[in-house]
Amino acid sequence: MPVRLLALIPVAVAISLALSAAVDAVALPLFLDTTGTILATTLAGPAVGVAVGVLTSAVNTLRNPTFWPFVVVQIIVALYAGLAARAGLFRSLRTAVPAGLGLGVIASLTSTPISYFVFGCTTTGGIALTTALGKALGLPPLGACFVGSFVSDFGDKAVTFALVAAVLHGLPRRTAARFPLALRAMGAT
Amino acid sequence: MSALHPFSLLAIAAALPAFAWILPAPGGGLATALVALGLTLTPGATPGSRGAGSTPGWRPGFATLRIALVTAAPFWLFLRLLHDGPSTVAIGLRITTMVASCVWLVAVLSPDRLVEAMVARGWSLAIAYLFAATLSAVPVLKARARRIVEAQRCRGLSPRGSVANRLRALRALALPLVLSAVHEVDERTLALETRGLGMGVRRTPLAAPLDRAAERVARWILLLLCLAALIRRLA
Numbered sequence: 001m002p003v004r005l006l007a008l009i010p011v012a013v014a015i016s017l018a019l020s021a022a023v024d025a026v027a028l029p030l031f032l033d034t035t036g037t038i039l040a041t042t043l044a045g046p047a048v049g050v051a052v053g054v055l056t057s058a059v060n061t062l063r064n065p066t067f068w069p070f071v072v073v074q075i076i077v078a079l080y081a082g083l084a085a086r087a088g089l090f091r092s093l094r095t096a097v098p099a100g101l102g103l104g105v106i107a108s109l110t111s112t113p114i115s116y117f118v119f120g121c122t123t124t125g126g127i128a129l130t131t132a133l134g135k136a137l138g139l140p141p142l143g144a145c146f147v148g149s150f151v152s153d154f155g156d157k158a159v160t161f162a163l164v165a166a167v168l169h170g171l172p173r174r175t176a177a178r179f180p181l182a183l184r185a186m187g188a189t
Numbered sequence: 190m191s192a193l194h195p196f197s198l199l200a201i202a203a204a205l206p207a208f209a210w211i212l213p214a215p216g217g218g219l220a221t222a223l224v225a226l227g228l229t230l231t232p233g234a235t236p237g238s239r240g241a242g243s244t245p246g247w248r249p250g251f252a253t254l255r256i257a258l259v260t261a262a263p264f265w266l267f268l269r270l271l272h273d274g275p276s277t278v279a280i281g282l283r284i285t286t287m288v289a290s291c292v293w294l295v296a297v298l299s300p301d302r303l304v305e306a307m308v309a310r311g312w313s314l315a316i317a318y319l320f321a322a323t324l325s326a327v328p329v330l331k332a333r334a335r336r337i338v339e340a341q342r343c344r345g346l347s348p349r350g351s352v353a354n355r356l357r358a359l360r361a362l363a364l365p366l367v368l369s370a371v372h373e374v375d376e377r378t379l380a381l382e383t384r385g386l387g388m389g390v391r392r393t394p395l396a397a398p399l400d401r402a403a404e405r406v407a408r409w410i411l412l413l414l415c416l417a418a419l420i421r422r423l424a
Contacts, residue, residue, distance in 0.1 A: 010326045010377075011330075011371070013326070018327065025338045025358070026348040028355050032363070043371075065288050119280070119284060120267075120271060128267035167367045175372065
């Protein structure tokens with residue numbers, strides 16, 4: 001692996017974990033914990049994105065052990081972001097946001113079985129309460145769990161995609177050109 | 190416990206949750222949860238017993254146990270909200286095992302020793318770098334994120350109001366952080382190339398942790414026991 005991509009991985013992981021401070025400041029129900037994974041994928045391809053996702057889950061696990069089973073979601077996110085980058089969907093917010101909404105559906109479909117079978121839908125307070133609401137509305141347990149995951153993932157991934165698109169367009173062209181996939185993800189090639 | 194080889198600590202922390210899920214509930218989960226909670230009381234797993242990290246109201250030896258219990262408690266609450274009694278106990282004990290094992294591992298495992306053990310075992314220096322650099326980069330970037338939040342507030346940024354207003358504020362907080370971090374990649378690349386990381390040479394560990402034969406055998410026994418329990422459960 002080229003040294004530049006190796007240097008990118010720890011930085012991308014740290015981005016995913018440090019953004020929680022910005023989210024806390026604006027008090028929005030977002031995680032943004034896949035920002036580094038998506039950014040690394042758009043800059044350097046899905047293999048680097050998968051490495052960032054796995055490492056993000058591992059480091060997050062040291063803080064909260066329930067993160068580790070969701071490493072699968074990080075891998076799916078990296079693969080999806082790789083396809084979106086190759087299709088040039090980060091060229092503008094108009095294309096990035098719908099792509100992020102699509103990822104929100106896929107991520108919630110992936111995380112629902114993990115959340116249901118491993119944690120009984122109790123991964124966070126918000127998901128537990130949304131699941132309880134779904135049950136109260138008469139949904140089956142798995143359906144109620146999906147509602148909880150969907151509510152937390154849908155908007156989060158759209159905002160994350162929009163943020164990554166803004167970052168790519170905020171990078172100087174010379175810096176972006178040093179990474180193998182960045183210009184293609186921005187639709188510049 | 191902290192004197193054990195890092196791979197042994199990792200093996201124990203991985204085996205306990207595996208047993209908790211494989212063995213029949215609630216007996217299996219209860220046994221593994223008790224073992225995991227017991228580990229948090231072992232010597233070396235007491236970060237709060239020294240200086241600034243000490244926890245008022247708890248005896249120093251109970252600091253790690255307290256972290257494990259406080260982390261696991263909300264799950265019991267949410268489980269009770271969503272499930273019947275037996276399911277709550279079964280899933281709750283498994284989650285408690287997972288939480289306690291991980292909290293114990295964080296308390297006893299030194300990242301430096303883990304990197305040295307990986308290098309000594311012949312793992313690529315690049316992989317060892319990824320672990321060490323990530324663990325050191327996270328607090329640095331978190332501190333920078335807090336500084337950016339304070340700086341933008343000083344400039345009059347209001348992170349309250351409508352959702353659109355908050356999203357605009359989020360952009361003003363997140364973009365400087367992410368862009369500065371991406372620019373930092375250049376400096377890190379130069380530093381790594383200067384140190385010869387791209388040449389594929391093998392590094393000599395300075396203080397490789399001692400890996401006793403008994404520990405290696407114990408790790409294999411743990412793995413075989415997990416597999417045996419899984420086969421028995423599926424049969």
